Amino acid sequence: MEKNKLKKIIIEIFRKHKLSTNHSEICADAIINAELVGAPTHGLSRLKMYCERIRHKLINPKPKIKIKNISQSVAHINADDSIGFVAADIAIKKAIKNAKKSGIGLVAVKNSGHYGMSGYYAEQAVKKNMIALVFTNAPPAIAPHGAIKSLFGTNPICFGSPTGSNAPFILDTSVSMINRGKIRVASRTNSKIPEGVALDKFGKPTTNAIKALEGVQLPIAGFRGSGLAWMVDILSGVYTGGNHGGKVKDPFDDFSGPQNIGHLFIVMKANLFQSNFKKRIKENIKRIKKLPKLKGLKEILYPGENKLRRYKKNLKSEIKIPENIKEDIRILISSKNF
Amino acid sequence: MEKNKLKKIIIEIFRKHKLSTNHSEICADAIINAELVGAPTHGLSRLKMYCERIRHKLINPKPKIKIKNISQSVAHINADDSIGFVAADIAIKKAIKNAKKSGIGLVAVKNSGHYGMSGYYAEQAVKKNMIALVFTNAPPAIAPHGAIKSLFGTNPICFGSPTGSNAPFILDTSVSMINRGKIRVASRTNSKIPEGVALDKFGKPTTNAIKALEGVQLPIAGFRGSGLAWMVDILSGVYTGGNHGGKVKDPFDDFSGPQNIGHLFIVMKANLFQSNFKKRIKENIKRIKKLPKLKGLKEILYPGENKLRRYKKNLKSEIKIPENIKEDIRILISSKNF
Numbered sequence: 001m002e003k004n005k006l007k008k009i010i011i012e013i014f015r016k017h018k019l020s021t022n023h024s025e026i027c028a029d030a031i032i033n034a035e036l037v038g039a040p041t042h043g044l045s046r047l048k049m050y051c052e053r054i055r056h057k058l059i060n061p062k063p064k065i066k067i068k069n070i071s072q073s074v075a076h077i078n079a080d081d082s083i084g085f086v087a088a089d090i091a092i093k094k095a096i097k098n099a100k101k102s103g104i105g106l107v108a109v110k111n112s113g114h115y116g117m118s119g120y121y122a123e124q125a126v127k128k129n130m131i132a133l134v135f136t137n138a139p140p141a142i143a144p145h146g147a148i149k150s151l152f153g154t155n156p157i158c159f160g161s162p163t164g165s166n167a168p169f170i171l172d173t174s175v176s177m178i179n180r181g182k183i184r185v186a187s188r189t190n191s192k193i194p195e196g197v198a199l200d201k202f203g204k205p206t207t208n209a210i211k212a213l214e215g216v217q218l219p220i221a222g223f224r225g226s227g228l229a230w231m232v233d234i235l236s237g238v239y240t241g242g243n244h245g246g247k248v249k250d251p252f253d254d255f256s257g258p259q260n261i262g263h264l265f266i267v268m269k270a271n272l273f274q275s276n277f278k279k280r281i282k283e284n285i286k287r288i289k290k291l292p293k294l295k296g297l298k299e300i301l302y303p304g305e306n307k308l309r310r311y312k313k314n315l316k317s318e319i320k321i322p323e324n325i326k327e328d329i330r331i332l333i334s335s336k337n338f
Numbered sequence: 339m340e341k342n343k344l345k346k347i348i349i350e351i352f353r354k355h356k357l358s359t360n361h362s363e364i365c366a367d368a369i370i371n372a373e374l375v376g377a378p379t380h381g382l383s384r385l386k387m388y389c390e391r392i393r394h395k396l397i398n399p400k401p402k403i404k405i406k407n408i409s410q411s412v413a414h415i416n417a418d419d420s421i422g423f424v425a426a427d428i429a430i431k432k433a434i435k436n437a438k439k440s441g442i443g444l445v446a447v448k449n450s451g452h453y454g455m456s457g458y459y460a461e462q463a464v465k466k467n468m469i470a471l472v473f474t475n476a477p478p479a480i481a482p483h484g485a486i487k488s489l490f491g492t493n494p495i496c497f498g499s500p501t502g503s504n505a506p507f508i509l510d511t512s513v514s515m516i517n518r519g520k521i522r523v524a525s526r527t528n529s530k531i532p533e534g535v536a537l538d539k540f541g542k543p544t545t546n547a548i549k550a551l552e553g554v555q556l557p558i559a560g561f562r563g564s565g566l567a568w569m570v571d572i573l574s575g576v577y578t579g580g581n582h583g584g585k586v587k588d589p590f591d592d593f594s595g596p597q598n599i600g601h602l603f604i605v606m607k608a609n610l611f612q613s614n615f616k617k618r619i620k621e622n623i624k625r626i627k628k629l630p631k632l633k634g635l636k637e638i639l640y641p642g643e644n645k646l647r648r649y650k651k652n653l654k655s656e657i658k659i660p661e662n663i664k665e666d667i668r669i670l671i672s673s674k675n676f
Binding site: 070071072073074076101102103104106108110131133143144145146147148149151157159161169171173174175177203220221223224225227228230231233234235237238239240241244245246266268270272273274277280281283284287288291292293294295297300301302303 | 408409410411412414439440441442444446448469471481482483484485486487489495497499507509511512513515541558559561562563565566568569571572573575576577578579582583584604606608610611612615618619621622625626629630631632633635638639640641
């Protein structure tokens with residue numbers, strides 16, 4: 001579907017679900033961005049879920065979002081069970097504003113929900129010549145090191161920086177060895193999953209996808225990745241006032257209450273310490289790209305570079321929508337006003 | 339050797355190398371702490387190297403450390419080629435002070451050197467009821483994803499948080515799969531190193547320690563760990579004014595100039611957003627400790643918990659010093675004043 005047509009449709013769907021036009025547009029932009037960068041798991045595939053949570057009164061379509069200014073640099077946002085996109089949009093803008101004033105902006109958010117991709121918000125800061133660290137927690141997906149039950153979310157670590165070129169440096173990495181989606185696909189096609197990415201329900205390493213689905217996914221790098229996932233849970237959950245310690249609800253199948261996800265945004269002016277930051281990072285990237293490479297590899301890419309290429313390529317053509325999601329959209333758009 | 343006796347000796351050695359008594363004491367405390375927490379690679383084994391770099395005028399024993407206040411929260415420190423311990427000590431104290439005032443303290447350091455363990459500085463913030471993120475870069479040790487030459491340092495990611503108990507949460511994790519020291523030991527004992535931790539000089543995966551020493555160490559989790567190492571290089575090197583992109587010199591064998599390592603300290607009040615932070619994190623840790631465990635595992639530990647146990651145990655006995663380091667100390671202490 002053509003991008004602008006799709007945007008109008010998404011806006012209409014959210015408007016039907018009582019979101020303001022402004023909030024609907026924020027959501028539509030984030031969802032379409034996820035499709036364009038090649039992350040459909042964070043795009044249209046969640047549209048039905050968001051609407052269902054609104055209908056179940058677990059996402060508040062008319063949130064009274066409260067911003068508490070704590071200092072020139074720091075603010076705390078109570079998102080009032082807003083859809084995550086809207087809370088995160090307000091938060092990153094506030095963090096950028098505070099960083100402009102004082103060099104650094106720190107904004108914590110509680111009572112929020114799934115906000116799509118962390119990198120999308122980091123990019124907004126990078127466009128204003130700022131460095132960003134973005135943390136969010138998520139429903140249980142991986143087992144802490146030593147445990148045989150999931151508790152941490154995929155808890156991404158996200159870092160963005162200007163590069164002096166069009167493609168920002170955007171690291172947006174989950175601390176899980178494998179996506180649950182990939183295990184599901186392997187279970188359907190009867191293929192094995194890699195070693196060391198999952199345990200069966202007895203805590204034994206397995207390459208059998210079905211057994212892995214009954215068991216748990218593992219964090220990257222054993223205790224190191226487990227520690228990083230724990231750090232993200234503390235920063236985005238414990239610290240902000242959000243849910244934490246395995247209490248963030250799965251948005252797709254747990255309708256027992258709002259998610260209360262927490263986010264933390266740290267934004268810093270890129271030229272705060274070195275006025276020639278852009279020149280310095282250009283030099284940094286150049287040195288790394290010039291290194292001798294693995295056989296067959298043409299180019300060393302920095303995080304975010306490939307994503308921009310996909311975005312630019314996808315921008316030229318229509319957005320492909322799988323049949324089941326087209327059906328979701330048809331139902332959502334033709335349903336009565338909520 | 340008894341702890342206080344050893345401290346006096348280290349202070350005397352640094353005094354002989356023109357450091358002030360105050361700076362000598364800061365260094366002695368950090369070195370002894372590394373021994374007590376069971377990280378001898380960051381302790382006495384580096385004493386001779388520090389002194390050699392002072393004699394070669396690559397570490398400045400009488401640095402004129404300049405602190406530039408940028409805002410209520412932000413400061414930039416030019417360490418004037420100080421020994422890393424001293425620069426980091428000033429920086430973390432400044433970051434704590436700024437966080438007390440405004441909620442968050444951001445301090446960047448350039449022209450510094452190896453400062454021992456990041457966790458040691460994070461602990462100082464935690465003792466003041468603060469959360470800390472500490473970044474430093476280091477000499478080339480691991481290859482960026484896709485490259486067959488080392489460039490990133492072991493670039494630790496360090497995060498500290500109060501826990502409401504005596505043992506702080508201190509994650510201080512390198513992004514390298516294996517320590518170079520471990521490969522060296524394996525090469526001497528003719529034993530294999532694990533799969534997936536190193537490449538030979540042609541870029542082929544190897545479990546042969548000798549070939550690995552000629553080749554490169556790999557980051558944790560492939561492109562993910564490589565991205566994290568790159569993030570740390572940007573935050574602590576590019577951003578601060580320190581060396582970066584593989585230009586940090588190896589302190590043991592590169593005497594062609596000062597290291598110019600950069601550090602970045604981000605310190606935030608733990609109860610900035612939630613006055614009951616300690617209660618919340620206690621609950622978080624309790625939930626994770628209660629999870630069903632791998633067979634044979636008694637307890638799930640959080641990062642830093644084991645370290646404190648080692649520290650307390652080691653505090654009861656004398657510090658064991660290997661013969662070669664005893665010899666270093668004898669030479670350093672009996673050498674003429676520098």
